[in-house]
Amino acid sequence: MLDIAEVARRTGLAPSALRFYEKKGLLTPSGRNGLRRTYDPSVLSRLTMIICARRAGFTVAEIARFLGAGPADEVTRADLVSKARRLDEDIARLVRMRDSLDHAAVCTHEPLVECPDFKRMLAP
Amino acid sequence: MLDIAEVARRTGLAPSALRFYEKKGLLTPSGRNGLRRTYDPSVLSRLTMIICARRAGFTVAEIARFLGAGPADEVTRADLVSKARRLDEDIARLVRMRDSLDHAAVCTHEPLVECPDFKRMLAP
C-alpha cells in the first residue's frame, strides 16, 4: 500500500491534485490508515492513463465519465469512438500547425506572418 | 472596411473576444469611425491563423509573441522550431490516444480500463 506522498512522487502529481481528482470521481483510495489515504499500486497505471488523457486535452469531467464506463456501456463506448474521430481532426490540425512552424524555420518571407505558405497551412 | 460585428460574424468569434485579443496585442483595428473600430479585411486571415493556433493549444500570450516576430528575429524563429518539436510530441500522444479509443470500440474487455491493449497505448 502506498500513501499519498508516495503516489504523488511516483506520478509527478501534487498531493493536492490527487485529492482534487478524488473529489471529481477519477480516483478512489483503497483505504485509510486513520485519516490518511492508502492506495493500491494499481492506482499508478490508472493515473498514467489520466495524465495522458489530460495532456491529450480531455477535461477532468470527460475522463471521469470514461473511467466510469462499464463493459456493456455502449453509449459511452460510442462516445469513445466519436472522441477518436474528434482526435483525428485535432491531429490533422496539429500536423498542419507543425508543418507551418517547420516552414517558418526556413522561410525568408518578410513579415513571416504574410508568407503564403505559412498562412495556407493554417486554414480551419 | 469591416466593423467589429462583421468581423465577428465572419470569424465566428464574439466581439468581446476580438476586443480581448486586441487588448492582448494579437490584433489592431486599422482605424476608428468615431469610437467604433474599423478593420481591414486582412484581419480575417490573421484571425484564421489565431483561431487555428488557439485550437492547436497555443496560449494567447504565445500567439502574441509569434505574431510580433520580425523577419530577422532569429530568437523567435528558433522558438517556432522548438514549438514544432513539442507539437511532434503532442501529435504522437494524440495518435496513441486515438488508437486506444479506436481499440475501445472493438474491445470486449470487461472493465475496459483494465484492457492491456488499451492501457499499453497510454504510456507517457
Add this chain to the structure above:
DNA sequence: CCTTGACTTGAAGCGCGCTTCAAGTCGCAC
C-alpha cells in the same frame, strides 16, 4: 507519553480565456 511533522478538511485564491454588466457615446435611418 510526548512531540513533531505529514497528513486531513473545506474554503478561498489564482491564471487563463473569455463573457457579462453598467454606464456612457454616437452613427445613421427616419
Add this chain to the structure above:
DNA sequence: GTGCGACTTGAAGCGCGCTTCAAGTCAAGG
C-alpha cells in the same frame, strides 16, 4: 434634428484545473 440600437469602456464575473491556506488530527519515532 431626433431617437435608437449598436457600438464604446473598465471592471467584475465565470468555469476549469488546480494550489494554497487555516485549522485541526494523528501515526510514528524518541
